[in-house]
Amino acid sequence: MQTATLLFLGFVLLQRGAELVIARINTRRLLARGAHEVGAEHYPFMVAMHALWLICLIVFGYDRGVDPWWLTGFALLQVLRLWILGTLGSRWTTRIIILPEPLVRRGPFRILRHPNYTLVVAEIIVAPMVLGLVWVAALFTVLNALMLWVRIRAENAALAPLR
Numbered sequence: 001m002q003t004a005t006l007l008f009l010g011f012v013l014l015q016r017g018a019e020l021v022i023a024r025i026n027t028r029r030l031l032a033r034g035a036h037e038v039g040a041e042h043y044p045f046m047v048a049m050h051a052l053w054l055i056c057l058i059v060f061g062y063d064r065g066v067d068p069w070w071l072t073g074f075a076l077l078q079v080l081r082l083w084i085l086g087t088l089g090s091r092w093t094t095r096i097i098i099l100p101e102p103l104v105r106r107g108p109f110r111i112l113r114h115p116n117y118t119l120v121v122a123e124i125i126v127a128p129m130v131l132g133l134v135w136v137a138a139l140f141t142v143l144n145a146l147m148l149w150v151r152i153r154a155e156n157a158a159l160a161p162l163r
Contacts, residue, residue: 002063002065013058022085023095026090026097030090030093030099035099037098038096038097038155039154039158040095046094046147052140056128057133061131064131064132066131070126074126074130077122080119081119084115084116087104087106096155114155117151124144125137
């Protein structure tokens, strides 16, 4: 395994793991503040899809080189990730948690209704391309589109009264 590949895969795994910890903490706090979860029935499928995506990156990408252009694109996406996380703060989670408070309308939410989903769509394409895994990018783009079709409909319906 090349050092750059190891660092890239390690970063992606550590990032996703840290996000799950942050999401779990934020979810507990939001629920304690009177929030409720929507779409819990599809959440295990989303987790499984993302886990399989990570497994594919590792299994099929561990012995590949890193493309510097795609890596630059991935790095730029991380700036967007920080902007989204910073804007949502304690309201960011991987679940659809509805808090009976006004919606966040600053930062990237001024521009896009669902910036985090936009980011995830891009990452599902870009991360495999860093390792030249075109088929992983294509396959998971389709699977993610199906998942987001379900997820965004559930989230939009739950948020409609707050808009």
